[in-house]
Amino acid sequence: MASVVLSEAExxxxxxxxxxxxxxxxxGCEDYRCAEVETDVVSNTSGSARVKLVETDILVGIKxxxxxxxxxxxxxxxxxxxxxxxxxxxxxxxxxxxELGTDIAxxxxxxxxxxxxxxxxxxCINPKExxxxxxxxxxxxxxxxxxxxxxxxxxxxxxxxxxxxKVRVLEDEEGTxxxxxxxxxxxxxxxxxxxxxxxxxxxxxxxxxxxxxTLQEEACSLASLLISVTSKGAITSMKKVGKGSLDPExxxxxxxxxxxxxxxxxxxxxxxxxEEENLGTSRPKVGFLG
Amino acid sequence: xxxxxxxxxxxxxxxxPALWAATAAEDEEDKEGAGAxxxxxxxxxxxxxxxxxxxxxxxxxxxxxxxxxxxxxxxWGPRExxxxxxxxxxxxxxxAPAASLALADAGVEMxxxxxxxxxxxxxxxxxxxxxxPAEPEERRAAARLTLALLPxxxxxxxxxxxxxxxxxxxxxxxxxxxxxxxxxxxxxxxQSLLRAAQRRDAAA
Numbered sequence: 001m002a003s004v005v006l007s008e009a010e011x012x013x014x015x016x017x018x019x020x021x022x023x024x025x026x027x028g029c030e031d032y033r034c035a036e037v038e039t040d041v042v043s044n045t046s047g048s049a050r051v052k053l054v055e056t057d058i059l060v061g062i063k064x065x066x067x068x069x070x071x072x073x074x075x076x077x078x079x080x081x082x083x084x085x086x087x088x089x090x091x092x093x094x095x096x097x098x099e100l101g102t103d104i105a106x107x108x109x110x111x112x113x114x115x116x117x118x119x120x121x122x123x124c125i126n127p128k129e130x131x132x133x134x135x136x137x138x139x140x141x142x143x144x145x146x147x148x149x150x151x152x153x154x155x156x157x158x159x160x161x162x163x164x165x166k167v168r169v170l171e172d173e174e175g176t177x178x179x180x181x182x183x184x185x186x187x188x189x190x191x192x193x194x195x196x197x198x199x200x201x202x203x204x205x206x207x208x209x210x211x212x213x214t215l216q217e218e219a220c221s222l223a224s225l226l227i228s229v230t231s232k233g234a235i236t237s238m239k240k241v242g243k244g245s246l247d248p249e250x251x252x253x254x255x256x257x258x259x260x261x262x263x264x265x266x267x268x269x270x271x272x273x274x275e276e277e278n279l280g281t282s283r284p285k286v287g288f289l290g
Numbered sequence: 291x292x293x294x295x296x297x298x299x300x301x302x303x304x305x306x307p308a309l310w311a312a313t314a315a316e317d318e319e320d321k322e323g324a325g326a327x328x329x330x331x332x333x334x335x336x337x338x339x340x341x342x343x344x345x346x347x348x349x350x351x352x353x354x355x356x357x358x359x360x361x362x363x364x365x366w367g368p369r370e371x372x373x374x375x376x377x378x379x380x381x382x383x384x385x386a387p388a389a390s391l392a393l394a395d396a397g398v399e400m401x402x403x404x405x406x407x408x409x410x411x412x413x414x415x416x417x418x419x420x421x422x423p424a425e426p427e428e429r430r431a432a433a434r435l436t437l438a439l440l441p442x443x444x445x446x447x448x449x450x451x452x453x454x455x456x457x458x459x460x461x462x463x464x465x466x467x468x469x470x471x472x473x474x475x476x477x478x479x480x481q482s483l484l485r486a487a488q489r490r491d492a493a494a
Binding site for chain 1: 444448449454456458462465466469
């Protein structure tokens, strides 16, 4: 992961500030940075979203394609995650970014492995034969700390924005099945994202933990806990990262904070998504040049 | 070991044979599982641990858990790391704490032995977490948690969990159960290290 080099004095400054609930940019320990979320930025995808957390920039595109269901779950569709980190910095080009990319993809698989995160049964067309496969492509445009949170917000926004065309299955007298796409381009199914979890990263700095760490704060933190929280406050996965160790009491406190912060994150995100939805086609599109 | 992809040509798509097994056998197994007496969720399976059994490796450990999990771990090194900075530990930890036992046997200086413990929670609505699930229980689990603890320092070195867990209180309860399990396994591992050192002493 891209990292900054900090002097010991700078690290001490950050650690002492965090003990007093005051971070370098004036935030409290549980405050997020100002986030910009925009959906429908890429035109040739089924759904897309872009999230910008000051210096962290993530672009997610979702393409819905027809495929065969997995053998263990013949009446469900599925999601495939691909993460590309190569546009970030020269050291992440080629093989370097692959490790980070697979790490992020595996985390996303685990977060979405919970059965009721996405209604996969609605993605089924013909049990055992046809289903919708959602290919989720994550592009890491800029890494400014806290990429997991930004990626999960972008994935949720992109899933909300995804429009899957409605298909009808026609069966002949002989039994051959034909799939017919509806003529109306606006006739599509939308996904229910109420149960989609968001990742909250809590980094341990000194004796306290902070939410949404910048690159400098990540350099001072030896251990972090990644928790995925749904909008109802249920935790669906957790993982500890970093080479330091965590006290069991800290883990309990971090889970409580993560649940609190996660719930308010979901409320704020849903508000933005609903506002965009209500504006419809008259929404001013900012895109990448704004 | 890197695989030679040019010579080993396996099929493009492979499927596990268990899927094609007769479904009648599965139903029987389910009924048996449901009808059996509910097991004590805090019970730890009997653990056998032995360090220092491979002569070729610097350090080794063998751990066997009650109903069939056997893990052998060997530690080599230290070798010069490819990148500068902190050294890298290439190691996979699972339920059995064999890896840290092998490292300690090799004489690597460590803060403490890392003891791992796994828990799972069956899909029934108000089910409670169970320590060290057997394979069929783990396959049917709705949520899983694995954690590693350094018992002497009481610091958690790794947590990995996922599934339909519920509110944080449930996960906290599962963590406490896991920590307790790790503390209970620690004396067995220390004993095995002690015996291995005594054996080496006697042989020298």
